[in-house]
Amino acid sequence: MRRDVDQVLVDEVAAVVGDRREAVWIAEHAEVSGLGPQGAYELARRRAAGEPLQYVLGTWPFRTLELRVDRRALVPRPETEVVTGVALDELRHRHRPSRVAVDLGTGTGAIALSLAVEAGAGAGLEVWATDWSPEALALARENVAHLADLDPVAAARVHLAAGWWFDALPTGLLGRCDLVVANPPYVTEGEHACLDPVVREWEPRSALVAGPSTSGVDGLADVEEVLVGSIRWLAQGGAVVVELAPHQADAAAALAREAGLVDVRIEHDLAGRRRMVVAHR
Template identity: 40%
Template sequence: MLTVLEVVQRSSAFLEGKGVESPRLNAEWLIAAALGMDRMKLYMQFDRPLKEAELAEMRSMVARRAKREPLQYVIGTAPFHELDLKVDSRALIPRPETEQLVELAIDSLGENDVPYRIVDLGTGSGAIALALAFALPRAELFAVDASRDALELAQENALRCGLQNRVTYVLSDWFSDFDPEGPFDLIISNPPYLTDEEMKTAEPEVRDFEPLSALRADREGLSDLEQIVRGAFERLKPGGILWLETGIGHRSALLDLCSEVGYSDCLGCDDWSGRPRFIKATR
């Protein structure tokens, strides 16, 4: 019978041959998930012999990863800002940069125990809206997406995280079908912003598996960002804040547009790796 360690070693070598980055780490995550345990606990069971049913599940998961399906889709979950979210092909996988966007937004609001009104545009898996609901217990949150499938996933995550009564979900292409009464303290979005050229050079995990509509935008990646900048202005309270995650080549054009529209205190912020990734604009 094969042991856990032997399967990890064989799976790692197989994934490495398929061009998977960090193959040993991927193998450990997959084997742990197949056994229903945390990856760190795997190290204490390396000598454990595996049953055929367990091996069959592992083979299936490793085969999916070898085809470059994202690890998070194969496992079915991803951590995000103190939450554990369900993820699948209905929406983008939440990324560390977007966690930073959430932290920047929370810091910019000031106090946490305030009944802020907040909109998450293009909510996808619900990551941003749910993280804000968790961090801001009195906030009123709206999660907007043009994809009915993505909204269903977001609602599943709300239930998973015990936040099902904290967020209102709206099917809308940006602001087209979203017109609630009263202005907002914060509008936040991680919209599509990749260019056609960036899509061509993206890793297979992104290019072949994540939803294209949530990744790519026209006008060199700017079209959706520009719509949000213009549409958010009249929906923000005086002093209300717009936070955007953007492409690394978009800062100058977006700051110019924010000033043109009438925002004040327009600034760009770098992500943790030093890339120009975020825009903040205040009405």
């Protein structure tokens, strides 16, 4: 704990939110942002009303970034940091003078901005970040603008585009992408109804819920669209990395093979859960 955080304030905030660790985050944030004690109490009241801590704070760390987060997009998760790491490894294996990476359904821009920052040095890189939601894309735009203040070269690599999965991309990228990465919706209607209220009632439903795949596996419709579309948009040898729920991994791997992708494998998150399918063209 930082010494200069007012412990009386932390105690008072903890009494409102019922969690001392969260109280420290809130008190620190209020202090760093110049909100003062009244601001801290207001944040505490929002948290006590059930709003996710990340939205209350308005920023949240993701790999090397500090991202703006709010109700317009899903809070970026730790498992997606691992997905991004796998995507970065795939991109680093592409020894080409200029590379193209695509983050479909970018939300806050978490994956795309991380690719631009972490894979950018030393080689040409163009990163396309798409979303169907105008609200999410507006938030991603704010995060690109924030990055531009810190790392203008990385921010300039990122192109935002609106639209339904691959439809958002310029056709000039057909068959030219080195990497397609996505964390698409993959929660079924039934699972959504059982989610913790802090997720179900605050995070965008359209970022979470997906219908059945063409073969009838519930929750896999968007994963399928991304895998099937990758065959047309990836360059030879390019990789697609898609996040999913552990119980969907085998069905998604089968979809990838049916789509004509090769070298299909399943990767794990830090807890050892089967968390993404990786495949190549």
